[in-house]
Amino acid sequence: MIAVMPSDDLARHLDFLREIDRLKSVQRRTALVDRSRLENSAEHSWHAAVAALVLAGQAPAGIDIAHVVRILLVHDLVEVDAGDTFAYDPAAQHDKAARERAAADRLFGLLPAGPGAHVRAWWEEFEAGQTREAMMANALDRFAGLLQNWGGGDGGTWRHHGVTREMVMARMEPIRTGLPALWDTVVAIVDEATAAGHLQVEG
Amino acid sequence: MIAVMPSDDLARHLDFLREIDRLKSVQRRTALVDRSRLENSAEHSWHAAVAALVLAGQAPAGIDIAHVVRILLVHDLVEVDAGDTFAYDPAAQHDKAARERAAADRLFGLLPAGPGAHVRAWWEEFEAGQTREAMMANALDRFAGLLQNWGGGDGGTWRHHGVTREMVMARMEPIRTGLPALWDTVVAIVDEATAAGHLQVEG
Numbered sequence: 001m002i003a004v005m006p007s008d009d010l011a012r013h014l015d016f017l018r019e020i021d022r023l024k025s026v027q028r029r030t031a032l033v034d035r036s037r038l039e040n041s042a043e044h045s046w047h048a049a050v051a052a053l054v055l056a057g058q059a060p061a062g063i064d065i066a067h068v069v070r071i072l073l074v075h076d077l078v079e080v081d082a083g084d085t086f087a088y089d090p091a092a093q094h095d096k097a098a099r100e101r102a103a104a105d106r107l108f109g110l111l112p113a114g115p116g117a118h119v120r121a122w123w124e125e126f127e128a129g130q131t132r133e134a135m136m137a138n139a140l141d142r143f144a145g146l147l148q149n150w151g152g153g154d155g156g157t158w159r160h161h162g163v164t165r166e167m168v169m170a171r172m173e174p175i176r177t178g179l180p181a182l183w184d185t186v187v188a189i190v191d192e193a194t195a196a197g198h199l200q201v202e203g
Numbered sequence: 204m205i206a207v208m209p210s211d212d213l214a215r216h217l218d219f220l221r222e223i224d225r226l227k228s229v230q231r232r233t234a235l236v237d238r239s240r241l242e243n244s245a246e247h248s249w250h251a252a253v254a255a256l257v258l259a260g261q262a263p264a265g266i267d268i269a270h271v272v273r274i275l276l277v278h279d280l281v282e283v284d285a286g287d288t289f290a291y292d293p294a295a296q297h298d299k300a301a302r303e304r305a306a307a308d309r310l311f312g313l314l315p316a317g318p319g320a321h322v323r324a325w326w327e328e329f330e331a332g333q334t335r336e337a338m339m340a341n342a343l344d345r346f347a348g349l350l351q352n353w354g355g356g357d358g359g360t361w362r363h364h365g366v367t368r369e370m371v372m373a374r375m376e377p378i379r380t381g382l383p384a385l386w387d388t389v390v391a392i393v394d395e396a397t398a399a400g401h402l403q404v405e406g
Contacts, residue, residue, distance in 0.1 A: 014350070
C-alpha cells in the first residue's frame with residue numbers, strides 16, 4: 001500500500017509513528033471532565049506530560065522534569081497491543097506484565113536499534129518505578145485519573161464500578177513518595193468525594 | 204461544585220489542568236490512520252511530541268529536544284478557546300492570531316505567575332518560529348498532518364477538501380529548514396500522493 005521508502009532508517013521511524021497512532025483508539029475507564037466520552041490513552045499521556053511541566057515547581061528538588069515528560073509520553077505505548085487494563089480489576093492485572101512485555105518487543109522493535117532502545121528503557125524505567133523521575137511519572141499517572149473522576153463533580157466512573165475510598169487511597173499511594181507536595185490535595189479530594197457519596201466506604 | 208482548595212497555588216494548577224482537558228474535544232481536519240474518526244488536538248500534540256523524541260537523531264546538531272517536546276506539548280493549548288483553524292482555509296486564518304492571543308491571556312492566566320509565564324513563553328516561541336527548537340516543532344507539527352493523511356493510504360482529508368499538491372508543498376515548507384533530514388521524505392510522500400490521485404495539481 002505504501003511504497004515510499006526514503007531510507008531504511010527513516011522508513012522504520014515512519015512505521016513506528018503510524019503504528020502508535022492506534023493508541024488514540026485505546027479507551028481508558030475514565031471519562032473526559034465534561035463526561036462526553038471516555039478518554040483514550042494518547043490524550044491521557046499528553047495531559048499527564050503537561051501536568052509534569054506545569055507542576056515542575058512542586059517536584060522534589062533536583063528532579064529532571066524533561067525526563068519525567070519523556071517517561072510519561074511513552075508509558076502507555078504498549079497498550080497499542082495489550083490494551084488498557086482497568087486499575088480496579090484484579091483478574092486483568094494478573095497477566096498484564098506478560099501481555100505488555102510482548103507488546104514492547106514488537107512495538108519498540110519497529111524502530112531502528114538506537115531510538116528503540118531509548119523508548120524501551122524509558123518504558124521499563126516507568127514500570128520499575130525505582131528512579132525519582134519514574135516515581136514522579138507514576139504519581140502523575142495516578143493523579144490524572146483522580147483529576148478526571150473528581151474534576152467533573154459527579155464522581156465519574158468510580159460510581160459505575162463501585163470503587164471504594166480504600167481502593168482509591170491504595171491506588172494513589174505512589175503520590176505520597178513520588179510527588180509528596182500533592183499528597184494533602186489527594187486526601188482532601190478523596191475526603192470530599194467520600195462525603196459526596198461518590199466513593200463507597202468498606203466494612 | 205468543587206470545594207477542595209488545598210492552597211491557592213495548587214488550586215490554580217488544578218483549575219488549569221481541568222480546563223485544558225477540553226483540548227481533547229477540539230477536532231482537527233485530519234483523521235486517525237485507521238480513519239475511524241477525526242483526531243483531536245490533544246492526541247495530536249502527544250503524537251508530535253513522541254515524534255520529536257524518536258526522531259531526535261535526525262535533528263540538526265545541538266538542538267535541545269526536551270525543549271522541542273515542551274513547545275509541542277503546549278503549542279495547541281489556545282485552541283481550548285479559539286478552536287482549530289483549518290490550515291487550508293484562508294478566511295479562518297485571517298483573525299486566527301487575535302482569537303488565539305485572547306485565549307492565551309485567559310488560559311495561561313489560570314496558572315500561578317511562574318508556570319503561567321513559562322507556558323506562555325513556549326507558546327509564543329512556537330508562534331514566532333525563530334529559534335531552532337521552534338522551527339523543529341513547527342516542522343513536526345506540519346509533518347504530523349502529512350503522516351496522518353498519507354498513512355492510511357487513501358489520501359485522507361486532502362481529497363474531501365480538494366487540497367492541491369502546491370498547497371501541501373507550501374504548508375510543508377517549514378520542514379525544509381526546521382528538520383531538513385525529513386525533506387526528501389516529504390517530497391517522496393507528496394509525489395506518491397499526487398501519482399495516486401490523492402492530491403490535485405493546479406493549473
